[in-house]
Amino acid sequence: MTASALIISAPGSGHGKTLITAGLAQALLDQGKKVVVFKMGPDYLDPMFIRQATGLDVRQLDYWMLKPEEIAAELGRAAASADHVLIEGVMGLFDGRFSVASLAREFGIPVVVAADASGMAQTFGALMQGLANYDPQVNVAAVLANRVGSANHGAMLEESVRPPLRYLGWVERDEALVVPERHLGIHTDARQICIDTTRAMAAKLQPCLDKLPWQPLQVDASALQCPLSETRPLQGRRIAIARDAAFSFLYPANVDLLRRAGAEVCFFSPLADEPVPECDSLYLPGGYPELHLQALSDNRRSAESVRAHIVSGKPCLAECGGMLYLQTSLAAGEQTGTMLGLLPGEAVVGKRLARLGYQGLDGTTLRGHTFHYAALSDLPGVANASFQDGREGEPIYRLHNTLASFVHWYFASDPLRIVEWLQGHFSGVDN
Known part of the structure; x- marks a missing residue:
C-alpha cells in the first residue's frame, strides 16, 4: 500500500488549520479510509484535539527533534499502512528555520492553504498567489477559504483565485465551528466538544473531498531501521x-x-x-x-x-x-x-x-x-x-x-x- 499525502498549511497561526485537518480526517474515516495524521512541530495541544475528535493518534514531524532520514522513516511507515496521510503544518507556510515549506519541498507533498478570509475579498486571491509563487519548488496546489461571511462572499473569493491554483471551496463563519478553549484540560466535556466541532467541520468539507490534490507519498521506509x-x-x-x-x-x-x-x-x-x-x-x-x-x-x-x-x-x-x-x-x-x-x-x-x-x-x-x-x-x-x-x-x-x-x-x-x-x-x- 502506498498512501497519498497532503499538507494543510496557512498564511499564519490562527487560520483554523487544526480543525480543518481534523475535519478532513473525520470525513475520510467516514468513507472507510485508513488515515494517518502528522503534526509539524513539538506541540501537544493540536494533536490532543485531533485525537479526542477522531480517535487517531497524531505523530510529530519536527526537523529539530528528528534527522531528515528519521522523518523519511516516519512518513515511510505511514505510507505503508494508510490510504491517506494528512500533515498539519505549524505557523505560516514559510515561517521558521524548519518551515512547512521545507517538508513540502523535500518530499514533493502538495500543500493546501487554508486561510481565514473574513474581512477580505480580492486580496484573498493576491495573498494565495503570493504564497504559490514564493518558492517554485513548493507545490501550493489548492486553497480553502475559512470563516466566510456568505455565499456571495465565497463567490468573490473564488473569482479572485487564479489558475492553476485550485479553489476547493469555502467554510462559513459558524459558532458550531469554534473551539471555546485551546487549553483542553479545562473542560470536563472536552472530548465531546472536540467530536461535535470536528463532525460539523467534516460535514462542511464533504464537497471538497473529490477536489483534494493528493499525490502518492514516495518514501522508502527501509531507509532507516x-x-x-x-x-x-x-x-x-x-x-x-x-x-x-x-x-x-x-x-x-x-x-x-x-x-x-x-x-x-x-x-x-x-x-x-x-x-x-x-x-x-x-x-x-x-x-x-x-x-x-x-x-x-x-x-x-x-x-x-x-x-x-x-x-x-x-x-x-x-x-x-x-x-x-x-x-x-x-x-x-x-x-x-x-x-x-x-x-x-x-x-x-x-x-x-x-x-x-x-x-x-x-x-x-x-x-x-x-x-x-x-x-x-x-x-x-x-x-x-x-x-x-x-x-x-x-x-x-x-x-x-x-x-x-x-x-x-x-x-x-x-x-x-x-x-x-x-x-x-x-x-x-x-x-
Missing part, C-alpha cells in the same frame, strides 16, 4: 506509563520506540487512584496536574505506589507535569495540592509563560522542548539542558534512579540514551 529493533535492549523489561487527563503529554512515537526496543508497555491512571503496575521502570509524562490538584492529593494509593517505586531505586523518568507530581506541593491560583514530597520544594503554576523553546542535552543528540508556566523553589540540578542558541536551559534533577526535568524529550533523537536512562544508567547527566 530503528537501531533498537534488532538488538531489542529492553526485551523482558516492563515499563509503566502514567496516562490520563493529568498526564496526557505523551508522544505516540515515544511509546512505539519503547516497544520496538522490546519493552512491554503498560499504563495506569493516578487520577483514577490506580497503583503503578508491576514494572521495572516508570515514565511520568507531562500534562495538566495543576487542574487536578484535589484528586492527586486525595489519591493516596497511586501516590504511595509511585513513591515506593522511586524510593526502591527502580528507574523513573519524569517530565514537566510528571516532575511537578514529585514535588512537596503544587499550587495553581488559590489552590494548593499535596504532592509526593520526593523532590523537596514547592511548585507554583503562574499566569505568565516561564519557559518556551527547543532544548537539548550537551554532548548528546537527545532533544526535546519546554513550554510551561511553572516555577520551582530552589532545587539544585545535576545538569542542565541547553537552548538551541547555547543559552543555559532547564535544570535536570536526580533522586535515587529518577531523572526529572521540565523538558519533554523526544526519544527517537537519542534512543540508546533513553534506553540507558530507563535502565538506571544516566549517561550524559552523571559526571
Whole structure:
C-alpha cells in the first residue's frame, strides 16, 4: 500500500488549520479510509484535539527533534499502512528555520492553504498567489477559504483565485465551528466538544473531498531501521506509563520506540487512584496536574505506589507535569495540592509563560522542548539542558534512579540514551 499525502498549511497561526485537518480526517474515516495524521512541530495541544475528535493518534514531524532520514522513516511507515496521510503544518507556510515549506519541498507533498478570509475579498486571491509563487519548488496546489461571511462572499473569493491554483471551496463563519478553549484540560466535556466541532467541520468539507490534490507519498521506509529493533535492549523489561487527563503529554512515537526496543508497555491512571503496575521502570509524562490538584492529593494509593517505586531505586523518568507530581506541593491560583514530597520544594503554576523553546542535552543528540508556566523553589540540578542558541536551559534533577526535568524529550533523537536512562544508567547527566 502506498498512501497519498497532503499538507494543510496557512498564511499564519490562527487560520483554523487544526480543525480543518481534523475535519478532513473525520470525513475520510467516514468513507472507510485508513488515515494517518502528522503534526509539524513539538506541540501537544493540536494533536490532543485531533485525537479526542477522531480517535487517531497524531505523530510529530519536527526537523529539530528528528534527522531528515528519521522523518523519511516516519512518513515511510505511514505510507505503508494508510490510504491517506494528512500533515498539519505549524505557523505560516514559510515561517521558521524548519518551515512547512521545507517538508513540502523535500518530499514533493502538495500543500493546501487554508486561510481565514473574513474581512477580505480580492486580496484573498493576491495573498494565495503570493504564497504559490514564493518558492517554485513548493507545490501550493489548492486553497480553502475559512470563516466566510456568505455565499456571495465565497463567490468573490473564488473569482479572485487564479489558475492553476485550485479553489476547493469555502467554510462559513459558524459558532458550531469554534473551539471555546485551546487549553483542553479545562473542560470536563472536552472530548465531546472536540467530536461535535470536528463532525460539523467534516460535514462542511464533504464537497471538497473529490477536489483534494493528493499525490502518492514516495518514501522508502527501509531507509532507516530503528537501531533498537534488532538488538531489542529492553526485551523482558516492563515499563509503566502514567496516562490520563493529568498526564496526557505523551508522544505516540515515544511509546512505539519503547516497544520496538522490546519493552512491554503498560499504563495506569493516578487520577483514577490506580497503583503503578508491576514494572521495572516508570515514565511520568507531562500534562495538566495543576487542574487536578484535589484528586492527586486525595489519591493516596497511586501516590504511595509511585513513591515506593522511586524510593526502591527502580528507574523513573519524569517530565514537566510528571516532575511537578514529585514535588512537596503544587499550587495553581488559590489552590494548593499535596504532592509526593520526593523532590523537596514547592511548585507554583503562574499566569505568565516561564519557559518556551527547543532544548537539548550537551554532548548528546537527545532533544526535546519546554513550554510551561511553572516555577520551582530552589532545587539544585545535576545538569542542565541547553537552548538551541547555547543559552543555559532547564535544570535536570536526580533522586535515587529518577531523572526529572521540565523538558519533554523526544526519544527517537537519542534512543540508546533513553534506553540507558530507563535502565538506571544516566549517561550524559552523571559526571
